Amino acid sequence: MSNLTRRRVVAVLALGTSGVMTLLALAVLAAILWTLLSHGLQGLSLRVFTQMTPPPGGSGGLLNAIFGSVTMTALGLLMGGPIGILAATYLAEYGRKERWSVVIRFINDVLLSAPSIVVGLFVYALLVVQMGHFSGIAGAVALSIIVIPVTVRTAEDMLRLIPQGLRHASAGLGAHPWRTIVSVVYPAARSGLMTGLLLAVARISGETAPLLFTALNNQYWSNSLNQPMANLPYVIFQFAMSPYKNWQSLAWTGALLITLFVLFLSITARMIARLFGPQERRLE
């Protein structure tokens, strides 16, 4: 075999392997989704959305868990989202060239990938110990702490994409920087900020670890933020680990619901970024 043929064979083999690896990774995704559908769909009925979590062996649904998850996710977003966007505003607008901004940006990127179970421990020591019991509000605070770094990062990236000319035009009309930011920059970056918030919701709606010892769980209906609150991830965890067939079946259904929701959010966020985002992204 000549040298050239050998090199070509190596190239084909190596590149072929990379293709096979990609296919394998996609196959794993397909396998997981297939498992979820085949196990989760059986248990999916109207009951899931209208009844409380059952005792072992009994019949029931996931209503209290879904309600708790939605409540804490919404609250987490309401607390963490604005803080994240304001912090990003500082990094992208006021403090763009300050030395502290470099540090904050770096720390934020580190927090972005920090383990979420530690956030649970933090909020436990900060809130649960002080209050004396687990509560929905502690769960929401834990989720908001995960929202902040995600929002800071995406929002800063998006604000930076807004052309300087817009800011100069606004300043030329006599607007103060805050007026420019609120009335010109935010609206221009609206789709990008939306994308970031959607990704943050996608990130926290499946989070289990930060809720384990903040919101804990509640077998019954509770809309008090001062009480332990049921939530889908915890219920999935508890039911899946149990020996009861009806609990395991509900765990699969809950997992299917969460996954569909999260995948829907991720894809929607991507579409918004592609359709309404800046031009350069569309060329990808």
Place this chain on the structure above:
Amino acid sequence: MTVTAVSFRTHLRRQARAELAFRLLTRFCAFLVLALLAGVILILIRGSWPALKLFKFGFLTHDIWDPVAVQFGALAPLYGTVITSLIAMLLAVPFAFGIAVFLTEICPLWLRGPISTGIELLAAVPSIVYGLWGLFIFAPMLQQTLQPWLIAHVGTLPGVGHLFRGPPFGIGLLTAGLVLSIMVLPFITAVMREVFATAPASLKEAAYGVGATRWEVIWDVVVPYSRVGMVGGVMLGLGRALGETMAVTFVAGNAAQISASLLAPGTTIAASIANEFTEAVGPVYLSALIALGLILFLLTVTVIAAARLMLLRLDTRGPAL
């Protein structure tokens, strides 16, 4: 209505006040991020103080985790954390490299979007779903196929054989590592794609110009150019793997022990905390679990910070993942 000089002046004053308030508010929120990191570390240190005072440095070196006798050493969970993460890296890094090569160099443009979305969706699937799938589908499958094969063929070898002995439980450190490898794959892939893109087109074109094959351009031009960034990506994935909780809690086996065999059940720091925290009775037990959290946090933050620093050297910040 006419604008008088006086009302204009009050308008200006109001604007200036709003300006100051808004600026301070954004600055406050930005520094909140710093306070968050400091707060987490301080609170964890305070929480773990009773256990650390009692066990001193031995907390890191003892492998006995016995709540009944109130003896706590972090070595077994620490061992499990490191081993599962290493297994995950061993598998995820070559795959991430292959997928990044495929997506940046071979994949036709129209397929690139759907395939990269598919890979990134692996990161969107919640951890608990990986746990469920790992426990009910993946672990039984390994118990029937891979594990008996490993025990029969690799387990009989001297040396490495020790890693693959004992009964096939299905769950265990090996299974946890394999599930982790799937979970960190999209993160490493994203960084690798990003750093591959930083290799200058002129270098690649020059290589093509002297007759290099596509593979040679990747291996001899793009890879050496983006080496630092690739290491950064691997470490970012490692940071993820070290702290991953729910999936590992499902499949690691929840046994605070150090076994020679990778097939044996074990535990990780994150899984120990998740499993035991709500059942922990007594201040020392609770404090020992918080101390585990402190170790985990310091470990992951160090790894992730090193990763981000490496990526900064390439003028990319790494993905927003």
